[in-house]
Amino acid sequence: SEEDLQQHFDRTIGEDQRIEPRDWMPEGYRRTVVRQIAQHAHSEIIGMQPEGNWITRAPTLRRKAILLAKVQDEAGHGLYLYSAVETLGADRGELTDRLITGRQKYSSIFNYPTLTFADVGVIGWLVDGAAICNQVPLCRSSYGPYARAMIRICKEESFHQRQGFELLMTMMKGTPGQREMVQDAVNRWWWPSLMMFGPPDAESPNTAQSMAWKIKRHTNDELRQRFVDMSVPQAEVLGVTLPDDELKWNAARGHYDFGEIDWTEFKRVVSGDGPCNVQRVAHRRRAHEDGAWVREAAAAHARRNTSE
């Protein structure tokens, strides 16, 4: 009976076991997992744009090769995640349509412009660092295909963060102009990186349920705090200052206190009115339309093969 199925589902979650595609699951669980994985996949694909902007402008062949590999990794992460969400019956074409018609989200962070090459390093250090804080716990997410996709993605994300930090260390050992470029990029990317973790727990409609279903293993604020605690010492090693004069160690809490995030900016960017939203979605739409002939040819080829 439905009762037994619900009890089996609850027991599986309660025992930290995985829910697999063919298992019974509450409709709400399916819906919220599709929502989160689809938007995670969209984030990876859109995230290729800000960095891709610098592939032809990288200062050396080595930097170009590293950046190329990183952007290709993001495409691969998107494909893993679209494949994971398809195990729940979602259709990747339909999800792309929702993305390009503004009916599904992608991470706010990718709506900011990459103005100098230092931005490539800061994205690696801060944005991929934040992604690691957020994604490592997702390796233990209750939905099996999602957790398994995360394990591979986290390994590659660590390379992304390392190369970003190394790039910045190189620039910080460079000219005063290069050091200023790094500090300027840190000033522009620090607060948007904190917004990647989502609204405060008290204003997060999904967190409580996602925690109960162990889709999420930590709340938005917990992971944001973990990211701040991790980044402050790294900023000191780099020799940059983080743009928050309320940032200071709180021995009683065992964490860094930090200033108030501008949630109006967050809401504006998430609702589509950030610096680059229109350009990012238009670029994705154009790429999708330019690729239509490939999809049609592949489908025609597949039909011909099956009819023979």
Ligand code: 3HC
């Ligand atoms: N940008 C855009 N939308 C955001 C957001 C952000 N930074 N933070 C929250 N939102 C949206 C949520 O999607 C939700 O809207 P929805 O109900 O229409 O989906 C709404 O704001 C309320 O937020 P909640 O906290 O209630 O939503 P969640 O419980 O889903 O938490 C999340 C948001 C922490 C982003 C969670 O979905 C999550 O952990 N997702 C998986 C990780 C992910 O998507 N990371 C994106 C980072 S980019 C990346 O990883 C690429 C790497 O290569 C850099």
